[in-house]
Amino acid sequence: MLSLENVEVIYNDVILVLKGVSMQVPDGKIVSLLGANGAGKTTTLKAISGVLYTELGEVTDGRIEFEGRTIGRMDPEDIVRLGIVQVMEGRKLFEHLTVDENVKVGAYSRSDAAEIRRDIERIYQYFPALLELKGRISGYLSGGERQMVVMGRALMARPKLMLLDEPSIGLSPMLVKEIFQIIKEINLQEKTSIFLVEQNAMIALSLSEYGYVMENGRVVIDGPSDKLKENEDIKEFYLGLSELGKRKSYREVKHYKRRKRWLG
Amino acid sequence: MEKKKLLAFFGALFLTMAMAFNPTSGIGAEKYVTYLGLEDFTGPIAGITVSFNEGLRHHINYVNDQGGVDGVKIKPILLDTRYDTSRAVSAFKRYRREHKLVFILITSTGVGKALYPLTVRDKVPIQVPGVGYFQNLLGWAITYAPPYQDMFGASMDWMVDDWKKKGNPGKPVVGYMGWDNPFGRENLLGGREYAEKIGVKLLKPEYYPVGSLKHDLWLTRLKDYGAKYIFVSGTDPENSNVVRDAYALGMMKDVQLISGVWGTTMETGVAFHPEEFEGEVICSPGIRGVDARAHPLAKLWKRYTKSKPPVQFSYMLGMSLGIMFEKALKVAVQDVGYEKLNGEAVYRALQKITGEDTKGITGPIDLSPTSRRITRDVKFYRVTGGKIVPITDWRRCPDTVSLHKW
């Protein structure tokens, strides 16, 4: 469905952020993208959704294809119309608009008024908590509520592919679980493919069918999620497991990593 | 990359402009003197300076076409300093060693004041607006009209006459409106003292900001205080706007509006709104309106301005400066010869052309060791039936500059 081939992204004409990235998102599946901060995950998403140019970024090489069409140089709104919606990092909302308006904006690229109305109702079924917040100015919502609004807004565009950028960041463990359940549900019910960028490797890999790991603008490992979970390096760097399969304590780490100290 | 290409284009543009740095062109190895104009063609007084400058330039062209003044041609360098002192001073410093720089023209008071000490040091006469300060100084600066306060005095004289002619007793009550800047206040330095001297009651002056939308406020206030005559001092088109507001307020019938020297002209109002200007009086140091249209020089210069006939008042005034300069240059060339010709020679010559005329554009030239006014005469015009018609002959201005304590 979506495929990236050897994509290169340069910021500001100088900083090379993606150095030839290739990946695939098959129809109806969940694919996760792991990696440390600054590895280029978010840039990959932005390259797909076309909003790179607002940050002076540019896709300089490679191809991005969606359902057989090259979308590398399309305007973001056309990409949305094709069915790719990005949910940006940090649960960004239109803070001065109400919750209802926020959700409505999601359907901006559509013009079937009746359908839109039906969809809005469906969104409130997904997230019943939002129903009573409808008229609230969204800037005052809490983290979990924000995440719901953001996802609802994305769903309003009836996406074929959803790009989720770190939905769990900064949420408490309980909320994280809840959010991921909803993601799974969306994937099953709406048949929406999901491309998930996550820090939380454990949960991301258990949710997805396939995973990519990025480092410094390159894909270093990829494979089916179950396989990745078994990979030793992944275990050590992203899941925090020692060779014995047991979690290391952070206190112990100190001792084997510690350098010679002459102060203190 | 595209960006680089554009930068290169930009660099090329810059270079072209750099080559344009040297404006010396036109006149070859003949005998010539340089006339430097540091003017403002784009600011608040552009309405005057542009046509003013055209008149001057056309006259210089004409003189050059006729073979110059005794074979000496005039090279004009006329710059737009955009109302900025530092630009003007910088331009002066660039051109002061220019071949035989003998004369400088300035249209902004602030620039004039900043440049004055420098020009005195370099011994170049400088022509400035009618600011009393320079007349009082009796230095190297000459004014290109009677000082503003003199003309205001003459206007008050006219008001008194008019008041009497209408059969009223005593002296009229006079209101004053001006720009809230140095120019708008200039008239009163000396004008106020003169009003006291002839017994005219001068109301508290009203100042309005440059570029004001409406002037109703000040007009109504002056009217409420009982002004029978209101003198408006600003440059067109702002003066015209005041008159139009007065018309909208229905004041034109019971109050006589008098516009200062840079006030109403055909181009800036009368041609567009004849009915609104009906009855306004203008105090003018040079011919304007029907006089200007009928002037033989106006027809003569048509060939230089291919577009429209030079009916602008300031066009004619600019020309009168050219005539004055031509006369002074002639005297100077005769006195010292081309070899020794310099600013000082022109300065001396300027003081010798007292009483000569400027082909009827202004009154007789009044430059002398005790006067730095190009002329002392003004003429009063009235807007009648969409035309600016003279109502008096040349009238001598009172010397109000000497009344003020500088």
Place this chain on the structure above:
Amino acid sequence: MSTFLQFLILGLMEGGVYALVGVSIVLVYKATKTVSIAHGQLLAFGAFFFYLFFGYFGLPIIIALLLCFLAIGVMGFVIERLALRPMIGQPLFAAFLVTFAVFVVFDGVFLLILKGGILGVPKFLPRESLLVGGLRIPEGQAISFVLSMAVFGIIGLMFRYSKVGLGMRATAEDHQLAQSTGISVKKMFSVIWVVSSVVAAIAGISTAHVIDIYYSYPLLGIKGLIVALVGGLESLPGALLGGLILGILENISAGYLDPIVGGGVKEVAAYFMLLVILLVKPYGLFGLVRIERI
């Protein structure tokens, strides 16, 4: 009392024009986060186009108006497209400087058109004043005041209820986010510049009724900036109120203070007001207080 009322009426009429300029600046700011000083030129050129079609070609007033809006719309579009679009993602003050550069460029063009003279638009609204109970009400200005209020109402409704309005408000909040929801931010910018140019042109035309077109027209843009700031840069009602307040305050303060301090109060009153408002309500009367999170 009657002098006071007279000042009030005069101020209201002037304030209407200020408010329109303010509104046009606020429109652009809301959507693009660019404070524009170039709107003074849009105002001036709006008046000029009106002169061109109405005065010079002598077309009927309705057609002249439509053509004028078309022309100024194109101009606004071109400014946005060529000068401001490259500034997406650059510091805000750089964008302000770009609008200033645009201002200078068009200032030259404007002066080129004027050639140091003026352009007088033929009479299209009555120029006399009505006498109502001892108060003078300038007729033509009153009509244009009512019309500008109508313009304001239309814009307000559009913003509140239409889909484009929702898109504009969303764009105003966050460009990248708006794009990711499928709003064409570029298109939105163009639309907003066109609308805002038309509003500025209306202000220009109502000014052209009062005074002839001359060099100082573009400087009304600065008044517009003050109005926008006083009302709060994000607030349309703020701009309206700010404009009216400015007009009234200028006239009343000049009316009562001029005789005391010796003139010139009208010009400085606006700046005094701006200082005071900024000190008391830092983000204007209706400006949004940022929702700050640490």
Place this chain on the structure above:
Amino acid sequence: MEENRHPLEVRDLYLRFGGLKALDGVSFHVKDGEILSIIGPNGAGKTCLMNCISGFYKPQQGEIVFEGKQITRMPPYKIAKLGISRTFQNIELYTGLSSLDNLMAARHIHMKRGALSACLFFGLTRREEIEHRKVVEDIIDLLELEPIRKKLVALLPYGQRKRVELGRALAAEPRLILLDEPMTGMNVEEKEDMARFVLDISELKGIPIILVEHDMEVVMDISDRVMVLDFGHKLLEGLPQDVKDNPEVIRAYLGAGEEEEE
């Protein structure tokens, strides 16, 4: 009195935004040299509490006492001078300065020369600069920032920026450090490094640390005591193991099934 023994004492803190109760009568204290972790669900008021301590928010009721001094309504810069420094949830570095200068800027409160002497520079100011530079270099050494000393922080990757921020907090020579989610968005390796630095600081300098963090593993491993906040209330305070096993905490925060999945 008893409470004077503790460096920081918070009593009965109430903070409201409009109708929202962000903090609802929170009291706790920090003991000398300990690492106190604060956990809780989103919106529980953890960051609000930090902001109250560092002076951004003025609580409506209650008091905060630092080393026997009332700091409840002090402006932030004065609190900083008393010796409380912190890091932020979303890195708040001086992006226009190099790492070194970021740390030097933190020495601000210890420097005495004014603007006039700075303009002349040679002599007093230079001597002072060099003195403080030595302190900063020690911290650079401790946090292993040597290679990025002269780089602009805007160009640094996320993990290093977090580290520079920690260094900046440390460079102020504080007597209490507040760390607001120092490990969000890091992979395990970076977390390990960060945890190591936090422990080092605690051990070498003996500075008490308040740590707000979501990552339960880190919290449970390195903190001496844990406090749980929920909707502005203090739910519980105690040793990590006690907290982990507390059923109320599991209900409100950890959620059931955490163990199952692991």
Place this chain on the structure above:
Amino acid sequence: MRPCGVFDERYIQDIAIVRTWQHWLALIGALVILYTFPFYGSYYLISLINLLSILIIVILGLQIVMGYCGQISLGQPAFMAVGAYTSAILTATYGISFWIALPLSGLSAGIVGMISGAPSLRIKGFYLAMATLAAHFVIMWIIMHLKITGGIQGLHPPPPQIGNIVLDTEERMYYLIVTMMVISTFAARNLFRSKVGRAFVAINDNDLAAEVMGVNLYYYKLLAFFISCVYAGLGGSLWAHYYMVVHPEQFTFMHAIWYVGMVIIGGMGSIPGVFFGVLFVRLLDEIVLFSSPMLSSLFPWLGPGPGAALGLSAFGMALLLFIIFEPRGLAHRWEVIKESYRLYPFAY
């Protein structure tokens, strides 16, 4: 930025501005050229350098408050006017020596600037810019309506004197002005490797963090305004004695914008940027000034006004292209060039 292979062994070396012998050579060479310039430079160029130097002093001030502290000020010409008028009043009206009037004018401008900068405690960004613009208009209005300032007439301060030498010629003023410029640059540069400068940048980059790290925002913002306006005041005083006239028309709103333009074009937060910005804008201005008659002579039917108008448009166009294609200013370009020099011939 230093060339490859240069290592510092002591902290003193590390914080020095001038590090290598090439640097020293360049610095001394530049100073020698600067100070011997009147012996071979043309009168016009000398006067141009005088003007540029005064502008550099003023723009350095603006750079401090704007480029470093991040508080946009559109009131610089007014503060300059305060300095110029203080100096003129003291010397022309009260006959006080220029050497006393100079620091006093800096001080008075600083104090006025500090008061005008007070809104910065509550507002930021464009709001602050407009507040300072309002301050500009109010200050200029007050100056024009006071008696002591000579109102509309302006004042005529005498030229400065050293012993019996009257600094009334271009060349003599040159040494005074250029020396002041060099000292100001030196002081500004030093300011930014000390506590105060870092506090300014901290406020600009992140005022919340700065406050938590112990920077008293109010004090430092006002200090930034104060220092900036001291620069403006000194520049204004030199301006007054250089032109020997102060007049309300010399300090206008348009100047405020040009000055900010100089900082932006030169590059925010960079001392060399000040030099680049002043040179670029001012020289472009000169070119436009002197090429407009050429336009008139090329197209005589246009007349003088249109020629000037075209010049104005060309200037605006240059500015526009510049901001669009080099928004980070000339200093950024300079850094890029230096970077390539640093890596020459091999990068490490």
